[in-house]
Amino acid sequence: MAAKRSGARSKQSQRTSVSLQPVQEPRSEPPLSRERIVATAVELLDAQGLDGLTMRRLADRLGSGVMSLYWHVDNKEDVFDLALDSVLEYRGPPQTVESQDWRGDIVHMLEDWRASMLRHPWSASLLPRRALGPNILGRLELLSRSLSKAGVADADLNVAIWSLWNYVMGATITRANFDLPDDDKAATQRLTRPGERYPTIERSRLLLDSDWDGAFRKGLGFLLDGLSPR
Amino acid sequence: MAAKRSGARSKQSQRTSVSLQPVQEPRSEPPLSRERIVATAVELLDAQGLDGLTMRRLADRLGSGVMSLYWHVDNKEDVFDLALDSVLEYRGPPQTVESQDWRGDIVHMLEDWRASMLRHPWSASLLPRRALGPNILGRLELLSRSLSKAGVADADLNVAIWSLWNYVMGATITRANFDLPDDDKAATQRLTRPGERYPTIERSRLLLDSDWDGAFRKGLGFLLDGLSPR
DNA sequence: CATCCTATGGTACGATGTACGAGTCAACCA
DNA sequence: TGGTTGACTCGTACATCGTACCATAGGATG
Numbered sequence: 001m002a003a004k005r006s007g008a009r010s011k012q013s014q015r016t017s018v019s020l021q022p023v024q025e026p027r028s029e030p031p032l033s034r035e036r037i038v039a040t041a042v043e044l045l046d047a048q049g050l051d052g053l054t055m056r057r058l059a060d061r062l063g064s065g066v067m068s069l070y071w072h073v074d075n076k077e078d079v080f081d082l083a084l085d086s087v088l089e090y091r092g093p094p095q096t097v098e099s100q101d102w103r104g105d106i107v108h109m110l111e112d113w114r115a116s117m118l119r120h121p122w123s124a125s126l127l128p129r130r131a132l133g134p135n136i137l138g139r140l141e142l143l144s145r146s147l148s149k150a151g152v153a154d155a156d157l158n159v160a161i162w163s164l165w166n167y168v169m170g171a172t173i174t175r176a177n178f179d180l181p182d183d184d185k186a187a188t189q190r191l192t193r194p195g196e197r198y199p200t201i202e203r204s205r206l207l208l209d210s211d212w213d214g215a216f217r218k219g220l221g222f223l224l225d226g227l228s229p230r
Numbered sequence: 231m232a233a234k235r236s237g238a239r240s241k242q243s244q245r246t247s248v249s250l251q252p253v254q255e256p257r258s259e260p261p262l263s264r265e266r267i268v269a270t271a272v273e274l275l276d277a278q279g280l281d282g283l284t285m286r287r288l289a290d291r292l293g294s295g296v297m298s299l300y301w302h303v304d305n306k307e308d309v310f311d312l313a314l315d316s317v318l319e320y321r322g323p324p325q326t327v328e329s330q331d332w333r334g335d336i337v338h339m340l341e342d343w344r345a346s347m348l349r350h351p352w353s354a355s356l357l358p359r360r361a362l363g364p365n366i367l368g369r370l371e372l373l374s375r376s377l378s379k380a381g382v383a384d385a386d387l388n389v390a391i392w393s394l395w396n397y398v399m400g401a402t403i404t405r406a407n408f409d410l411p412d413d414d415k416a417a418t419q420r421l422t423r424p425g426e427r428y429p430t431i432e433r434s435r436l437l438l439d440s441d442w443d444g445a446f447r448k449g450l451g452f453l454l455d456g457l458s459p460r
Numbered sequence: 461c462a463t464c465c466t467a468t469g470g471t472a473c474g475a476t477g478t479a480c481g482a483g484t485c486a487a488c489c490a
Numbered sequence: 491t492g493g494t495t496g497a498c499t500c501g502t503a504c505a506t507c508g509t510a511c512c513a514t515a516g517g518a519t520g
Contacts, residue, residue: 032467055508065469067509072467076508125359129407132437137428144430156448157434163449166400167393174392174399177359198367200374204387207362218386219393226456262498285477295500297478302498306477 032064034072038082042120045083050122053079080126085133087120088113092142102150103224109142110168110220117172124176128169140165151229160227167223171216262294264302264312271313272350280352283309310356315363317350318343322372332380333454339372340398340450347402354406358399370395381459390457397453401446 030036040061044053055076059066073079090112093105117124127136140161147160201207260266270291274283285306289296303309320342323335347354357366370391377390431437 054506056506059469067470067511068468070509125355128403129355137431140436141428141431144434144436148430154434158436158439159445159448159452161434161436162401162404162445163397163452166398166404166449167396167453168400169404170396170398170400171392173358173403174396198371200378201367201371204374204384204391206370206374206388206391209388215389215392218389219396222389222393222456223397223453224456226452226454284475286475289500297480297501298499300478 032062032068032072034082036062037069037072037079038086041079041083042086045122046120050125055079081130081133084123084126084130085135087123088116088127088133088135088139090116090135090139090142102146105146106143106150106164106224107217107220109139109146110164111217113139114168114172114216118176121176124169124173128173147227152227153229156227163223163227167220171219175212175216262292262298262302266292267299267302267309268312268316271309272317275313275352276350280355311360311363314353314356314360315365317353318346318357318363318365318369320346320365320369320372332376335376336373336394336454337447337450339369339376340394341447343369344398344402344446348406351406354399354403358403377457382457383459386457393453393457397450401449405442405446 037058041053041058044058044061048057053076055069056066058079059069062069069079073082090109093099093108099105117127132140143161143164144157147157148154152160267288271283271288274288274291278287283306285296285299288309289299292299299309303312320339323329323338329335347357362370373391373394374387377387378384382390
């Protein structure tokens with residue numbers, strides 16, 4: 001029944017028999033490919049946001065017909081999946097040798113993760129509802145190893161991983177969605193609206209001071225304090 | 231320019247001059263109202279998910295014409311906002327007297343928050359991208375007061391609030407989106423796919439054991455440990 | 461030359477959010 | 491009493507979306 005869904009699409013893996021290419025590319029678009037589609041989708045998402053990506057616009061940018069895309073990708077969801085994973089690669093902590101600094105490794109990876117997502121704000125809203133791609137699993141694997149090295153008990157390992165995941169996801173999604181258009185303005189207005197008031201929040205300027213990066217780092221520190229054995 | 235956006239809509243606050251109602255309601259639908267629309271929208275969202283809410287379906291359920299809705303709400307986004315906030319009320323910790331147990335109060339509120347959202351899984355994906363409604367601000371206010379009472383320094387207060395917010399949001403969004411259709415299956419397949427492997431994750435069965443509630447509580451405990459002064 | 465596979469894209473369909481304006485009905489004032 | 495006004499309802503129409511279906515082109519292979 002469900003024989004449609006096979007990953008066997010788009011194999012132009014053939015030798016292109018390089019022979020000789022014409023002296024001058026005739027200015028036309030390069031051929032469509034999964035990679036070119038994904039790269040252009042990321043451009044479009046960066047420029048126009050989640051709703052800005054439509055198959056027609058994507059085809060326009062690629063200089064192709066809309067339906068040609070469907071030869072290379074299954075559907076729009078597929079485009080989202082591919083764009084998302086393409087944005088979440090991680091090269092690992094700077095030094096190549098076996099690291100002693102598990103805490104530094106974790107912080108480095110998580111801050112890089114957050115930064116990658118904030119560079120492409122749409123990705124934060126997308127990640128939780130898509131299946132886990134290889135790049136995310138790779139990050140979780142690294143997290144898991146570092147925490148083990150840090151002496152976290154096996155029984156606590158999953159909780160620790162999820163806690164860090166939750167923290168990063170929550171912080172990033174919130175941040176990415178918070179300053180989209182005029183949200184600061186809206187929140188401020190809502191806060192200062194006469195009628196109901198929120199004195200403690202207002203006093204601490206919770207919604208106004210915006211050292212997001214510092215807050216992220218500091219809160220992550222608290223969480224790691226709590227997770228560290230003893 | 232932006233004179234459209236005024237909250238002055240939908241005031242049928244008039245006295246209806248009760249006089250006498252007919253002996254028998256003639257079985258017809260009750261009149262449209264903001265409240266009825268929101269309640270029905272929540273029903274629909276619960277039943278069909280985020281994409282299941284369309285203005286046409288909503289009108290069908292209400293036994294009205296589509297465009298009649300627009301007298302009571304500004305647009306579909308408005309419906310989302312109202313539905314979201316209507317689902318996030320909080321009555322406060324059980325006992326009425328001044329509580330000594332700040333940690334218990336916080337845990338109670340946050341677990342109730344998470345439970346409210348999981349009862350309506352669409353709400354988790356919606357919350358971060360909508361402006362903060364009064365019910366959310368109320369929860370933040372309560373959080374802020376409890377943490378102050380716990381002795382968290384003013385300088386750390388915002389970080390502590392955001393950390394807890396992040397944790398709850400991340401945990402809930404992940405949870406709400408994780409077991410929608412056959413996601414477990416997909417994740418498992420992906421994990422056990424020959425080729426690339428993730429040995430540590432696999433060994434710890436990170437994606438397979440599913441005591442979400444326990445993990446949430448335990449991780450929250452770790453975070454509060456880290457946040458507690460000294 | 462015939463046949464096949466890869467790749468492209470035009471047309472068309474059903475669904476969506478909502479602008480516009482015409483309709484109904486009760487309350488009010490003359 | 492009759493006219494006017496406001497609150498409220500809703501049919502029609504339109505632009506835009508994802509994508510099913512199908513016709514086509516061109517190179518590789520027989």
